[in-house]
Amino acid sequence: MLNIRKMRQDPDFFRRGLSRRGLSPSLVDRCLELDAERRRYLTRVQELRHRRNVISQELAAAKKSGKDVSSMLAEMKTLADELETLERRLDEVSEELHKTLFNLPNIPHDSVPDGRSEEDNVVVRSWGNPRTDEEGIMDHVDILQRLGLADLEAAAKIAGARFYILKDELVILNLALIRFALDILSRKGFTLVQPPYMIQRRIMEGVVAFQDFQDMLYKVEGEDLYLIGTAEHPIAGIHADEVLDGRLLPLRYAGVSPCFRREAGAHGKDTKGIFRVHQFEKVEQFVFCKPSQSWAEHEALIRNAEEIYQALGLPYRVVNICMGELGPIAAKKYDLEVWMPAQKKYRELVSCSNCTDYQANRLGIRYREEPHVEETEYVHTLNSTAIATERTIVAILENYQRRDGSVDIPEVLHPYTNGVTRLKPRNQ
């Protein structure tokens, strides 16, 4: 949610930002009008409340000394009526303002490229040497088939399409990837958390775009709960309605959780295998920091993800997501895309966003430079995948496959795999 006080101070900044998003800059003026109207009502309401408080006290005193209070009662009555009308108008205007602000997207950073589609994303840097020229390279679905380490048919039987069952060494590999990422982030000072996998609507609204409720999120029937789409969602809520001590910022969390996604609107895309599924595991980085720190933190988060994929030896590139592909919550987003040899394409495995003060405004997360400093300021929040394990498994299977149908496990994972260094076809 955009900050109305900042909008009052620097409306042009917001007009420019909304224009870049393809929205009318007059939306800013609409907000400022509503804001002015709201404050006019508020002032009047406060005056009447003051009058009410004064009479109320006089009335209490008069009653004590046995004086006649009928004229006071009469005035209170008319005052109460007038107040009720004004308060209702105030509520209406406030709600309208809130709704308008709530639905405006975040202001993009200057470095976000223009453009509408994937092709307009800007490659920031690349790493590693993609396998391109080999014959007979298999995609992950075929490799899984030969290894016999996943059962997609049984998963479809018990849960439907876009589910999977991992088996044996693949279970170990999945857990190894999680441990590997957690250890790296723990060494970097991140606080490890395993959050709730379902959260209340109020928190979810603070973190995601309205559209996500329809396209991405599962609702728990009969409860005010939604399954999380990523650990970002619960972690963002950890400090809701708090004023943090600025000396302790940045606060860095590494969350591990399953992620649940409806994938509505993804019909026909990546229908086979375990690349696009309704449930997967992910280790997520999340940062609460001061505005002055957030752009450096954003770079640090993508570098952490790169460190992980470099250690795994998976060729990737980092792209700066263009205006048209940037969701409404983020001010800037990097994706890390890993090379998939069978598709001969880079595919998204990591998404790294600086949401500036957008989520913080919705969730009421502020900080104070030091205790007893009066002014508070909204924090900036950032999130980035550290590792999405199922997609990483896909990448490992395709990039580490050998001619004999076996798949090497990246060396950095060996400490976590109980001595398994290679996945071999079942029939061998």
Next chain:
RNA sequence: GUGGGGGUGCCCUAGCCCGGUAGGGGGCUGGCCUGCUAAGCCAGUGGCUCCAAAAGAGCCUCGCGGGUUCAAAUCCCGCCCCCCACGCCA
């Protein structure tokens, strides 16, 4: 799930039965006092509005939402959360 007890400002707590300016203690910050420290004393300690700003004034805040009333922390209704016991349970 049942029974009981709770939720009051940064923390603890009084007030609730019996409606009328939310009181006390602690912590912290600043000041006074003081060889130093401690103690003591004074003030401040959430959100918002008016105001160019400062100063000042006011409004709101007793878990949340309704209701009754001239007036609600207090009375009534609904909901949420925490603690204890019992029950159920991986």
